[in-house]
Amino acid sequence: MRIPNEKLKELLITEKLIDAEEFDKIVVEAGRMGFEVADILVSRGFITKKYFYDLVAAYFGVKKASLSSQVIDEKILHLLPKEISREKRAVVFRKEEDGSLAVAMEDPSDLASIEFLKRYLKADIRPYIASPEDFNEAFSVYSRGGVEDFRWAIEENVAASIRASAAGAEKAAEELPIVAIVDNLLAYAASLRASDIHLEVLEDILLVRYRIDGILREMMRLPKEVHSAITARIKLLASLKLDEHTRPQDGRFRQKLEQNFIDLRVSVIPTFYGEKVEMRLLTAAQRPLSFVELGMLPDTIKIVEENIHKTYGMVLICGPTGSGKTTTLYSILNGLNHPEVNIVTIEDPVEYNIKYVNQTQINPQAGITFSSGLRALLRQDPNIILVGEIRDPETAEISVNAALTGHLLLSTLHTNDAPTAIPRLTDLKIPPFLVSAVLNMAFAQRLVGKICNDCIESYKPTDYLLQLIKKQIEDLGIESLKLPKTLFRGKGCKSCGHSGLKGRIGIYEVLNVDDEIRAYIINPDFSLDGLRKLARKRGMITMFEDGLRKAMQGMTTVEEVLRVIRE
Numbered sequence: 001m002r003i004p005n006e007k008l009k010e011l012l013i014t015e016k017l018i019d020a021e022e023f024d025k026i027v028v029e030a031g032r033m034g035f036e037v038a039d040i041l042v043s044r045g046f047i048t049k050k051y052f053y054d055l056v057a058a059y060f061g062v063k064k065a066s067l068s069s070q071v072i073d074e075k076i077l078h079l080l081p082k083e084i085s086r087e088k089r090a091v092v093f094r095k096e097e098d099g100s101l102a103v104a105m106e107d108p109s110d111l112a113s114i115e116f117l118k119r120y121l122k123a124d125i126r127p128y129i130a131s132p133e134d135f136n137e138a139f140s141v142y143s144r145g146g147v148e149d150f151r152w153a154i155e156e157n158v159a160a161s162i163r164a165s166a167a168g169a170e171k172a173a174e175e176l177p178i179v180a181i182v183d184n185l186l187a188y189a190a191s192l193r194a195s196d197i198h199l200e201v202l203e204d205i206l207l208v209r210y211r212i213d214g215i216l217r218e219m220m221r222l223p224k225e226v227h228s229a230i231t232a233r234i235k236l237l238a239s240l241k242l243d244e245h246t247r248p249q250d251g252r253f254r255q256k257l258e259q260n261f262i263d264l265r266v267s268v269i270p271t272f273y274g275e276k277v278e279m280r281l282l283t284a285a286q287r288p289l290s291f292v293e294l295g296m297l298p299d300t301i302k303i304v305e306e307n308i309h310k311t312y313g314m315v316l317i318c319g320p321t322g323s324g325k326t327t328t329l330y331s332i333l334n335g336l337n338h339p340e341v342n343i344v345t346i347e348d349p350v351e352y353n354i355k356y357v358n359q360t361q362i363n364p365q366a367g368i369t370f371s372s373g374l375r376a377l378l379r380q381d382p383n384i385i386l387v388g389e390i391r392d393p394e395t396a397e398i399s400v401n402a403a404l405t406g407h408l409l410l411s412t413l414h415t416n417d418a419p420t421a422i423p424r425l426t427d428l429k430i431p432p433f434l435v436s437a438v439l440n441m442a443f444a445q446r447l448v449g450k451i452c453n454d455c456i457e458s459y460k461p462t463d464y465l466l467q468l469i470k471k472q473i474e475d476l477g478i479e480s481l482k483l484p485k486t487l488f489r490g491k492g493c494k495s496c497g498h499s500g501l502k503g504r505i506g507i508y509e510v511l512n513v514d515d516e517i518r519a520y521i522i523n524p525d526f527s528l529d530g531l532r533k534l535a536r537k538r539g540m541i542t543m544f545e546d547g548l549r550k551a552m553q554g555m556t557t558v559e560e561v562l563r564v565i566r567e
Contacts, residue, residue: 065104104130295505449501
């Protein structure tokens with residue numbers, strides 16, 4: 001269900017959200033990228049998803065389902081089996097006062113589907129329009145109801161798989177019990193929105209842990225006897241060597257789960273009791289997120305936009321592993337991906353495939369490293385270059401030279417905050433005068449849990465919490481920051497698994513390298529503390545400040561901010 005492009009153009013121009021020329025460019029870009037016009041408008045920040053669905057609902061004269069902001073009655077939901085729900089893109093979510101059933105639909109004007117639902121449910125239907133997020137919410141509720149089914153399916157196959165393992169791990173890897181266990185482990189993780197699966201072999205058990213919203217949680221314990229067969233199955237899927245047990249191996253594969261695909265990045269390393277497997281779950285072919293969806297506030301977006309649209313120089317994203325640096329990089333690339341520019345990348349690994357971006361995978365065995373690959377890319381007439389990570393002096397030197405000679409270079413560094421990017425570059429043998437000349441912006445980030453919208457509540461912070469906040473403010477030397485009088489948290493509900501948190505957003509610290517900071521970088525008396533003080537004076541907002549602002553707006557909790565800052 002979509003608004004015709006000409007009508008959408010008229011509505012957005014009337015609201016002064018875009019001009020005619022820019023909209024026409026977006027239409028061409030949407031066709032080129034294979035996305036809907038609305039997807040490009042959202043990812044480029046012209047409109048929000050909520051605003052678009054408000055427009056669609058008003059245009060077609062229907063109400064929005066807004067399933068993500070209400071508790072779905074599971075009994076009502078299961079009136080329509082999940083298979084039919086997915087096929088018809090329709091979810092029964094409420095019984096109305098007049099006895100009719102409220103049905104969230106992708107296309108409420110689909111009369112044939114409405115008639116089918118009337119006959120199947122033996123009730124009158126009141127259609128509502130639903131967004132993809134609404135459907136994800138409903139299907140996660142379906143899956144939560146089947147959590148015990150996942151556990152049962154895994155446990156049911158364990159005994160059979162132990163018998164199969166007796167014939168050898170490689171043969172057992174292709175037997176149905178092991179196939180079922182691995183498939184259910186993946187489906188279970190996807191239903192819980194896990195980002196990683198850890199299979200850790202201990203002295204007497206195989207421990208299964210999922211990382212959900214940034215927190216690693218133990219999910220189940222399996223007999224150690226199935227470890228070798230499960231590991232062999234995963235190696236088989238990821239095209240790794242089954243008979244190699246003493247060296248680390250990396251691979252990837254794509255798995256179909258119901259109607260969706262997920263890409264999995266696999267790492268296998270030998271440990272004391274056997275091989276440990278780690279799998280990173282990546283949603284296949286997902287739309288890059290806009291800066292607003294990432295959690296950036298307007299002042300942060302303004303600085304980032306100014307710097308990424310410069311024709312040359314270096315933009316660095318800093319943070320530890322798992323802080324969302326790659327997601328931010330892909331969002332930036334999405335905003336820069338136009339027919340007029342040639343974008344090339346050198347990555348390890350290529351996590352998301354972006355149309356019309358020339359992406360190269362690191363392959364040391366074939367002689368493709370960050371440094372050698374970057375040298376080759378410079379002969380490809382690029383405008384914009386993405387280097388997955390600057391980790392050695394040679395890569396740093398080539399990157400700086402590329403950024404000095406008319407290329408915009410994007411990359412990441414492993415530092416704790418934005419100012420530390422500068423001494424890190426000098427540690428990598430880049431002279432201060434070159435750092436000063438080439439660096440446009442460095443920003444650091446962390447991921448914090450979002451408060452669940454279904455159970456959010458306000459509260460007055462305790463004296464102990466205020467003392468923690470006050471100490472952090474004093475440690476950072478932020479005199480202008482006031483203690484909050486009201487904060488927010490999630491009470492815990494079925495929708496968020498009683499954690500009070502659902503999903504994640506970023507908190508950011510942006511160092512905009514202006515003339516004063518450039519002069520300080522080449523100052524013989526340069527110090528990191530001095531740089532931090534000057535950056536604060538020049539308007540840099542620390543990650544703690546950004547997190548506290550979001551906590552006061554009900555986006556996250558202070559506890560989450562303090563947790564990731566202290567890490």
